[in-house]
Amino acid sequence: MxxxxxxxxxxxxxxxxxxxxxxxxxxxxxxxxxxxxxxxxxxxxxxxxxxxxxxxxxxxxxxxxxxxxxxxxSRWFPSSKNCSKCGYYYKNLKDNQKEWICPSCKTKHDRDVNTAKKYS
Ligand SMILES: [Zn+2]
Structure with a gap:
């Protein structure tokens, strides 16, 4: 360019x-x-x-x-890829994946709940 x-x-x-x-x-x-x-x-x-x-x-x-x-x-909630507890960014989280376990602190997350926590 x-x-x-x-x-x-x-x-x-x-x-x-x-x-x-x-x-x-x-x-x-x-x-x-x-x-x-x-x-x-x-x-x-x-x-x-x-x-x-x-x-x-x-x-x-x-x-x-x-x-x-x-x-x-974001529409796909990349923020839900961040652990609400330790902030770990879980970049392999799939868009259709509802739950995930933080590899860093082992917290189990429901992606919607996790996102809501961050913004409440
Ligand atoms: Zn974590």
Whole structure:
């Protein structure tokens, strides 16, 4: 990717993140839905090229700047892959897997309950 195109993407990211942070007091991010939030073809294809990581990061630090709250939730609850007890990230957790045992502290988790614990 050329430098010019890269700059243009950065610009788009800044615009999106600025817009979101200004507009909402609490941003609940469903990572996978950001693409759908922006029906604009240019933006969605740009997002696909670089991935959402960069944009999410911008939103994060802008939230800090403006004192806004950011809650990151994905449709597939990657947060439920984190042990609510010791924080272990269980990356092999399957999307259709309801229960898992933390390899680190041996706690048995129900993924929905585990997620709820983190956000309550
Ligand atoms: Zn654990």
């Amino acid at each position: 050329g430098r010019k195109k890269q700059n243009k993407l950065n610009d788009i990211y800044h615009k999106i993140s600025h817009y979101l942070v200004k507009k909402y007091d609490i941003i609940c991010m469903e990572n996978l839905d950001i693409k759908e939030m922006f029906k604009n073809k240019d933006i969605s294809s740009s997002l696909q090229k670089i991935g959402l990581y960069k944009l999410v990061n911008m939103i994060k630090y802008k939230c800090k700047w403006y004192g806004k709250k950011l809650v990151q939730i």
